[in-house]
Amino acid sequence: MERRPASSTEARKSRHLDICLDEDVASTLDAGFSVVRLRHEALPEMALTEVNARTSFLGRELRAPLLVSSMTGGTARAGAINRNLAAAAERAGIAIGLGSQRAALEDRALLETYRVRDVAPHVLLFANIGAVQLNYGVTAADAKAIVESIGADGLYLHFNPLQEALQPGGDTNFSGLLEKIAQVVAATTVPVIAKSVGSGISVHTARRLLGAGVAAIDVAGAGGTSWARVEGRRAGDSRRERLAETFAGWGYPTAEATRALRKALPGVPLVASGGVRSGIDVAKAVALGATLCGLAQPLLEPATRSADAVFEALDDLIAGLRIAMFASGCRALADLPGALLETAE
Numbered sequence: 001m002e003r004r005p006a007s008s009t010e011a012r013k014s015r016h017l018d019i020c021l022d023e024d025v026a027s028t029l030d031a032g033f034s035v036v037r038l039r040h041e042a043l044p045e046m047a048l049t050e051v052n053a054r055t056s057f058l059g060r061e062l063r064a065p066l067l068v069s070s071m072t073g074g075t076a077r078a079g080a081i082n083r084n085l086a087a088a089a090e091r092a093g094i095a096i097g098l099g100s101q102r103a104a105l106e107d108r109a110l111l112e113t114y115r116v117r118d119v120a121p122h123v124l125l126f127a128n129i130g131a132v133q134l135n136y137g138v139t140a141a142d143a144k145a146i147v148e149s150i151g152a153d154g155l156y157l158h159f160n161p162l163q164e165a166l167q168p169g170g171d172t173n174f175s176g177l178l179e180k181i182a183q184v185v186a187a188t189t190v191p192v193i194a195k196s197v198g199s200g201i202s203v204h205t206a207r208r209l210l211g212a213g214v215a216a217i218d219v220a221g222a223g224g225t226s227w228a229r230v231e232g233r234r235a236g237d238s239r240r241e242r243l244a245e246t247f248a249g250w251g252y253p254t255a256e257a258t259r260a261l262r263k264a265l266p267g268v269p270l271v272a273s274g275g276v277r278s279g280i281d282v283a284k285a286v287a288l289g290a291t292l293c294g295l296a297q298p299l300l301e302p303a304t305r306s307a308d309a310v311f312e313a314l315d316d317l318i319a320g321l322r323i324a325m326f327a328s329g330c331r332a333l334a335d336l337p338g339a340l341l342e343t344a345e
């Protein structure tokens with residue numbers, strides 16, 4: 001494909017990293033986990049070591065229901081971050097999605113910044129591209145190529161109309177995409193997953209995406225990183241920033257969206273992400289119906305340091321999840337929905 005200069009995409013990606021590392025860009029909505037309560041079991045009748053947090057997602061076994069959510073790629077710094085994230089995910093036995101590969105479609109030299117198979121040969125790995133790019137020159141064959149070029153096991157398509165609308169020169173033509181998504185599904189031999197970027201996905205939209213052949217839905221709901229706020233900070237123009245800030249509380253909170261999607265779509269693989277911040281949040285999300293939970297921003301700073309730092313953060317999350325399961329009397333993840341104390345919705 002031949003589109004805008006790669007350097008503009010590169011500069012944008014680098015600025016996103018700085019903003020997400022240094023500034024407060026959290027949604028003004030709560031992800032909703034604080035009002036979800038799990039049973040406390042004073043007599044769990046098992047040893048903590050008996051807790052089993054293993055699961056499977058899209059046919060692959062994972063040691064815990066966790067995913068490093070899509071973040072970056074396209075610059076040397078992003079390449080180092082991706083390798084640290086992937087090596088840690090491999091060691092923890094969880095899944096990872098890379099950031100949008102649009103930069104690598106614009107400039108093939110940037111492909112290296114997404115290649116992680118040498119440090120993570122077995123990890124469940126997802127490629128990523130913005131769905132709207134299918135209206136801006138990216139073809140179903142390109143989508144297939146970005147999966148194959150990094151040896152990915154699946155493809156994430158992200159849906160970010162709010163982010164594009166708040167970006168100067170954003171790609172805002174989202175018309176006719178469903179048919180193109182079906183073409184991507186037909187062209188790729190791996191599962192395609194649809195995700196938001198911090199605003200959530202409604203039941204109605206999830207049904208349309210599943211109808212186009214998507215294999216799983218990642219809520220990527222509100223309550224964590226707000227992409228409206230990130231784009232506002234990046235604008236460098238006070239009018240635009242004010243406009244973006246009015247959307248700081250936009251979207252479906254993650255817990256709410258997860259519950260609604262699970263209720264409406266019982267068998268569909270579902271990822272809860274957006275504002276997941278602890279092992280307890282992971283336990284609550286699984287209780288609400290998530291198959292996996294994804295985190296992005298909390299893993300970014302450790303990823304700028306080392307794979308060990310990311311692994312430590314993941315290990316703490318898994319420890320928190322296991323203790324939450326133990327203290328609510330849940331031996332396996334499948335027991336968690338039964339430990340939910342009903343709250344007013």
Ligand SMILES: Cc1cc2nc3c(=O)[nH]c(=O)nc-3n(C[C@H](O)[C@H](O)[C@H](O)COP(=O)(O)O)c2cc1C
Pocket residue numbers: 016017020069070071072098099100128156157158195196197198220223224225273274275276294295296297298300
């Ligand atoms: C620095 C950064 C870059 C991101 N880039 C992408 C991206 O390229 N593609 C995508 O689908 N999501 C991207 N996201 C969104 C995340 O995958 C996730 O949906 C969102 O940040 C909410 O999760 P969180 O609250 O744990 O950060 C990015 C997030 C961060 C923090």
